[in-house]
Amino acid sequence: MSEKVTLGKLSTGVPGLDVLLGGGLSEFSFTLIAGAPGSGKTTLAHQIMFALADRERRALFFTVLGEPPLKMLRYQQQFSFFDMDKVGVSVRYVNLADDLRAGDFSGVLERIMREVEDFSPSLVFVDSFRSVVQTGRNGNEGLWDLQHFIQELGSRMAMWQATTFLIGEYTQADIGANPIITVADGMIAMSHNEDGEAVVRKIRVIKMRGQAHMSGSHTMRITDDGIRVYPRLLTGIPDAYKTIDRDPRRIQTGVAGLDELLHGGLPQGHTLLVSGPTGIGKTILGTHFLQAGAARGEKGVALYFEKHTARLHNAELIEMMRAGEVAVIEPVSLSLSVEEVLDDLITTIERTGATRVVIDSLSEIGLYLAPEFRQDLRLSVFRTLTLLARRGVSAMVMVGFEDNHPDMRFSNDNLCFLADAVLSMRYAEVSGHLCKFLTVVKVRGSDHSKELRGYRITDKGIEVDAGTAPFDNILSGWPSPRT
């Protein structure tokens, strides 16, 4: 039997943060929350505090010279995690401004100790700590040395068995030199980096003693519900290597001729990448896909990155939306992180129980993403498709791609390698007309037709011709009748 001490882990209540911390916060630890003004430090502290505090585990929140306490209460109560019923009972606020003005660090420390002894908190927060440091540097501090103060505070709080947080306005440059960093058991750095004209919020666990935390910077968001962290981590597919699905269930695509080419439909849970130039019928195919699901009682989600006018005329889609069969997500921000896209997608899939998703299209998604994510579109798409696969959702993902005959590429950025199946839709000139052709390029784990077939878009939708197109050199753009 191990005689090692077991570190009690506290769940922070911040979605995603426990994953970065390696399971949660160590009880009685001394953690520094650092970041520039506006990076979300006070919000993070409040979210953790309200998640953890109750009548048995009380929290003391000391405000120093940073945000005026009334302003802090004014703004923090806007978040859904702010529980009014806990204020005064399990959460107490104490302002240290007068103590700091009146004396030195020793006075501040004694005041903190008096309050701690009076309230017996299990959680102690001091916001904002740089204010204390600066006052010390200005000479108010006398004989007390900053490091001594922090060491004292850290050790006294540990003896008191209080999990302690210092919230400080530190920048990356301060981190190396500051004595606080040495004393602290953990350090969480928050930043909001300007990226082109967009701002991307990041969080990073720099140190967390005694536990294997995740390294690196991870994207985070601040919403009405507080902070949400998105660990750079893919969710695995349970039982992925334990079973072999030799005969997956096929789902109808909504286009009979395409189902025939797919030998009965798209394998359930597959992502079909539909590649083709403008006007070729990708959006119509996506609508058919959702209609086919709706006809069987399946819910669908459409994630649209195209301009709105295209959908105003899509009567079938509007009808499905009105009937509650399809939920449409239309991002409006032009500085999205891929996490925001994924977040909207997951939330909508969970809310509706959708089993089919259409993303229209990957060509436009880049217009909506912040530069950082735009530069690595492939990774963004990879994460999106992995998420869909994890949920067993079947998806049709459109990618606009200019015909460049006789080039045989099917997408930009090698996106087609990320999909389970690829459908290519192309134009070719036949007898003075611009005609449409399609072919299934690949279907993972399943045989499929290799035929090139002609098709037309009529009032009934996409009508695929029976049999192989009677032309050669279709992919060259200038077919010749097969003799």
Added chain:
Amino acid sequence: MDKHDYRAPPPEAGKAPDAPRPAHALPLVQTWSRLSRQLVPLIGDNGFGALFGRTLRLVAPAHPWLSVDASRKASGALLAALEIDMAGADADAARAANEALLGAFTRQLGALIGPALTERLLAESTAGDEQQQNQQEHK
């Protein structure tokens, strides 16, 4: 009386030490002392002083005997001046002014942090008032 409660200031220089002080002022000011005791730890003495000073300015036009002095910033000085003003006023007028002050103070705090949190933060002071009233009734 709580050890932290407001205590009447010593008589001013030049006045007889045994000059009678009207009894109506002290309980009114003690309500404020409990409020300050509740709020000063949270918003600091200066924060309380600023909020109370602003309240005085709002209420004083209707009660001209209330003295407004911008140089008074600390809660102790403000409440001492309030007691002197209250003591110098008729008991009914003092009570009316006090109610107006409490109402304005609560509204101001409510505008900043919302009525729900204000009510919660002030609950303890109000509870103190009620407790004191009950004790007096049982005497």
